Amino acid sequence: MLDMAGDASEIDVVRALTRGLAQGLTSPEIFVAGLQERPKLRHVAVLRDLCTSGWDVESVLEWLFDRDVIRRHALPVPTNQVRRVAGTDTSASDAVRVLQSHFSLGQRVQSDSGT
Numbered sequence: 001m002l003d004m005a006g007d008a009s010e011i012d013v014v015r016a017l018t019r020g021l022a023q024g025l026t027s028p029e030i031f032v033a034g035l036q037e038r039p040k041l042r043h044v045a046v047l048r049d050l051c052t053s054g055w056d057v058e059s060v061l062e063w064l065f066d067r068d069v070i071r072r073h074a075l076p077v078p079t080n081q082v083r084r085v086a087g088t089d090t091s092a093s094d095a096v097r098v099l100q101s102h103f104s105l106g107q108r109v110q111s112d113s114g115t
Helices: 009-022 028-036 044-052 060-073
Strands: 079-084 096-102 107-109
Touching: 009 028, 009 060, 028 044, 060 079
Parallel strands: none
Antiparallel strands: 079 096, 096 107
């Protein structure tokens, strides 16, 4: 992933990193350690932010939503990657995964990126 960052677009690099993190191919700590060895790497700020911000995103679509909607408009930080039974606030192992939840506001966002 670090090698591709020099030539790939920001979207492609974020897609590769979020997929790698979601599939357990790397960890934020390991990836940040690699970034420290390459401080002039293209997209280093975005990659570091993705690994250290505490935002639990599993796809480039989720990252774009966080960046372009949540952060840009200073919305309350949601609880990400929550499993809920449809129509309730009840957790269950067979429930659908909700991308982001604002339980105090009664709002949920679900997106499927296909990536």
